[in-house]
Amino acid sequence: MKKNNLEKLSQLAFNAQRFSHSPYSGFKVGAAIETDSGDMFAGCNVENTAFPLGQCAEASAIGSMVSNGHKRIAHIVIASPNEDMCFPCGGCRQKIAEFASDDTPVTMITNTGERLETTIGELLPNAFRAYDLEK
Numbered sequence: 624m625k626k627n628n629l630e631k632l633s634q635l636a637f638n639a640q641r642f643s644h645s646p647y648s649g650f651k652v653g654a655a656i657e658t659d660s661g662d663m664f665a666g667c668n669v670e671n672t673a674f675p676l677g678q679c680a681e682a683s684a685i686g687s688m689v690s691n692g693h694k695r696i697a698h699i700v701i702a703s704p705n706e707d708m709c710f711p712c713g714g715c716r717q718k719i720a721e722f723a724s725d726d727t728p729v730t731m732i733t734n735t736g737e738r739l740e741t742t743i744g745e746l747l748p749n750a751f752r753a754y755d756l757e758k
């Protein structure tokens with residue numbers, strides 16, 4: 624992807640991270656998606672007093688994307704609150720795969736700007752996909 628777009632996506636992810644509602648973990652995460660049409664959507668993690676109801680940043684960004692009429696992730700960026708990469712949890716890998724191809728890039732970025740790019744296929748090999756329901 625174009626470097627400019629990655630920078631814009633990173634900005635959006637870090638901006639969303641500021642709004643993270645994470646009083647229980649203290650772990651603020653932001654995520655931003657570029658769709659196949661070039662639109663961008665961001666989200667943060669939203670925790671709850673009832674701990675299991677908390678939502679990851681990736682899920683919030685996906686919710687925003689879908690709520691605005693988009694279904695294809697061209698690239699997703701996940702902004703960590705610290706100097707370690709924040710890899711998407713197992714559930715989010717499945718949620719990303721729903722709207723992505725195996726080769727869709729997933730970029731993790733730390734609070735020092737270090738980046739690691741992989742793909743959803745690497746993060747979730749042999750994902751359970753819609754076509755599995757058709758067999």
Ligand SMILES: O=c1ccn([C@H]2C[C@H](O)[C@@H](CO)O2)c(=O)[nH]1
Pocket residue numbers: 645648650651652667668669670677678679680681701709710711712715
């Ligand atoms: O990729 C990740 C990993 C964790 N979290 C959130 C969930 C929870 O609110 C907090 C601590 O796990 O971070 C995300 O939003 N995305």
Ligand SMILES: [Zn+2]
Pocket residue numbers: 679680681711712713714715716
């Ligand atoms: Zn998650």
